[in-house]
Amino acid sequence: MTILFIVVGCIIGVVLGVNAPTISYIYADYLAISIIAALDSVFGGITATLKNNFDFKVFVSGFFGNAILSILLTLLGNKLNVDIYLAAIVVFVGRMFNNLTIIRRYYIEKWDTMRKESKKEKE
Numbered sequence: 001m002t003i004l005f006i007v008v009g010c011i012i013g014v015v016l017g018v019n020a021p022t023i024s025y026i027y028a029d030y031l032a033i034s035i036i037a038a039l040d041s042v043f044g045g046i047t048a049t050l051k052n053n054f055d056f057k058v059f060v061s062g063f064f065g066n067a068i069l070s071i072l073l074t075l076l077g078n079k080l081n082v083d084i085y086l087a088a089i090v091v092f093v094g095r096m097f098n099n100l101t102i103i104r105r106y107y108i109e110k111w112d113t114m115r116k117e118s119k120k121e122k123e
Contacts, residue, residue: 033074033085037066040092043099050106066092 023031041063048054070088077084 029074029078029085030071033070033088034067036089036092036096037070038063040096040099041066043096043103047099047102050103 041059044062045054045059048059070085070092073088074085
């Protein structure tokens, strides 16, 4: 069922991406930082699911809260003529790598356990 949602989401994304108008250069920074913030929340949600402590309210508030905060930081940086959004990018990307490490280790341990169990069954 999850794979069906992923496939449908990818198809919708491709269709919207092909038919969507081009984003203006003025808004490119805002879109980029909000996408990075949203991806950070998604990876955090996946990590929380693997640890069995996922809370939908926390996910949604983090998803929109991170995106709005990062857009406001970008706006403030543009008004001050300082690239403050780079700090947000460093933080969000660092958290994404940490969450990706947790996800990767979870699946490597799961795969290793399954391999050891199948090896014991063969013996």
